[in-house]
Amino acid sequence: MYQLLQTCGQARLGTLTTTRGVVETPVFMPVGTQGSVKAVSPMELEEMGYGIILGNTYHLMVRPGVEVVQELGGLHQFAGWRGSMLTDSGGYQVFSLGKLRKLSDEGAQFQSHVDGAPLFLGPAEALDIQAGLGSDIAMLFDECPAWDAGRSQVENAVRRTLLWAKKSREHLATHKRLGQFHFAIVQGAGYGDLRKSCAEELAALDFDGYAIGGVSVGEPEPEMLEAIEKAAPHLPVHKARYAMGLGMPHQMVEMVARGVDMFDCVLPTRLARNGTAFVEDGMLNLENACYIRDRGPIEEGCACYACRNFSRGYIRHLIKAKEILGMRLVSLHNLEFYARLMRRVRQTIAAGTFEAFRTEFCGRFKHRGPALKGDNYDN
Ligand SMILES: [Zn+2]
Secondary structure (H helix, E strand, O other): OEEEEEEEOEEEEEEEEEEOEEEEOOOEEEOOOOOOOOOOOOOHHHOOOEEEEEEEEEHHHHHOHHHHHHHHHHHHHOOOOOOEEOOOOOOOHOOOOOEEEEOOOOEEEEEEOOOOOEEEHHHHHHHHHHHHOOOOOOEOOOOOOOOOOOHHHHHHHHHHHHHHHHHHHHHHHHHHHOOOOOOOOOOOOOHHHHHHEEEEEEEHHHOOOEEOOOOOOOOOOOHHHHHHHEEEEHHOOOOOEEEEOOOHHHHHHHHHOEEEOOEEEEEHHHHHOOOEEEEEEEEEOOHHHHHHHOOOOOOOOOHHHHHHHHHHHHHHHHHHHHOOHHHHHHHHHHHOOOOOEEEHHHHHHOOOOHHHHHHHHHHHOOOOOOOOOOOOOOO
């Protein structure tokens, strides 16, 4: 499914081919937590050039339930999305339920946050649910330890992740869904030897692609980069690599430089709803008083609908008044910014100028927005 076309340093230009089409990588995947990328329509995503989005298994299984999605034609038809779709395994959300769950080598017993119904998710169940949803790429069930967990806790999470990967492999031998690809997830927190052994053992099980998990879960940025550096070299060259839950624009560029192909993150849409816009040299908080009489667009030269038609002053007014259109306009701009960034990443890899682009972009992009802490992954 993954074809490596060209490299520039460790940065990789490639394609992902699913039954829905071909996606160029490196790629950013907008997050459609509940079967919808918040405030943005599938038509708008297509127009921005997005060919793959993400859906959250946990949210869809608790509401409306996988049977309902199946009855209404599967997740693509349900959500009116013609491109490719990746679903996570649901594990990450279940583990973040804390008290609501009980974890064993079999899987996780937990209660729905919507109606309290008892639910169980293990490696086979996670695959069956994703097969029911009908995503193009399904993620294996894994255990994601906290980034600052002690070594024995991380060792146990890696052991379980590998055990579940083997169980998933066995399950797929008899329950293979045609046209669906399966990605395994490397855990190991900040421990290089655990990242390496986890990556090598998963690679031996021969899945269609590999994710690096347990990043962007609240750890400082240098540790995030290190976790990727420790895992990426041990992954197969001719399979796609996905950094889960990432990230800020400069982080994605740094990850591409470390050989990562796929990203997903809620930041462009979540921050948009608070009036925070991404621009070339950082982030603008459109709630600031300095934009009250600003006639200019969010970003000069941006081709998005918001920048072509509305002033910062008007969008600031909408955000302050909590008008839905304001949140939509900034979401459209931010997703356009992310799409444009990834296009430039691909163009500069193709041209052999990625290193110069990386230096220029990361040198210029200053993080001036609100403090970013905790879970970037979910809503
Ligand atoms: Zn724009």
